Amino acid sequence: MASLFGAVARTHGLDIGLVRGYTALRNELYDAIVLLSFTVLYAFTAYALAGRLARRFRADERNVAVLAAIGLSFTSALVAMMVFPLWTETAESFRLGSWHLSYRAxxxxxxxxxxxxFTSCVGLFLLILLVRFRRSLGRADAGVM
Structure with a gap:
């Protein structure tokens, strides 16, 4: 890397420290958009999964529902942790115009x-699940299923 930074510095008449410093700069708006877009995708997926879980258990099956909710929240967060790098590296590849990220990854x-x-994914899932369970219990109290 030192030879690459040296060549860039010589070509453009810059200090090598300045060239090395630019490698740490990021487009924060782009990073925020990538993170927000994945959060929206995860929230929609969590909403769908939470709805299925809320419809599956009755109000008297609360203990089993809590265990299932915790298990599903950890599982969905684990899957999100596998998908998120693919999402972000694809976005970074589009940003750079190259599918070779190398050390930039x-x-x-x-x-x-x-x-x-991971903890944010678990928390978001449990929050969405809480909303879905409250709606489900509200419908059950009203006699609607």
């Missing part, structure tokens, strides 16, 4: 925040 901001992303 490690510079994606969320590559080093797996625990935060």
């Amino acid at each position: 490690e510079r994606l901001p969320w590559r080093h925040h797996g625990v935060s992303l």
Whole structure:
């Protein structure tokens, strides 16, 4: 990398430290759009899964429903953690106009925040599930199923 940075610095008449510093700069708006778009996709998927779970259990099966909810929230977050890198690397490839990310893949901001992303996915799923269960219980109280 040092020879590449040196060549770029010489070609453009820049200091090598400045060239190296530019590798850390990111388009924050683009990163926010990528993260938000995946969040919307995950929320719609969680909404659909939570609806199926809410319809599956009656009000008197609360203990089993809680266990199923926790299991499904962790499973959906785990799947999201497998899909999210594909989503972000595809977006980064489009941004760069090249499908060869090389060392740039490690510079994606969320590559080093797996625990935060996982817990956020679990939390979002449980929040959506809570909304769906409340609606389901409201319909059951009204006699509508």
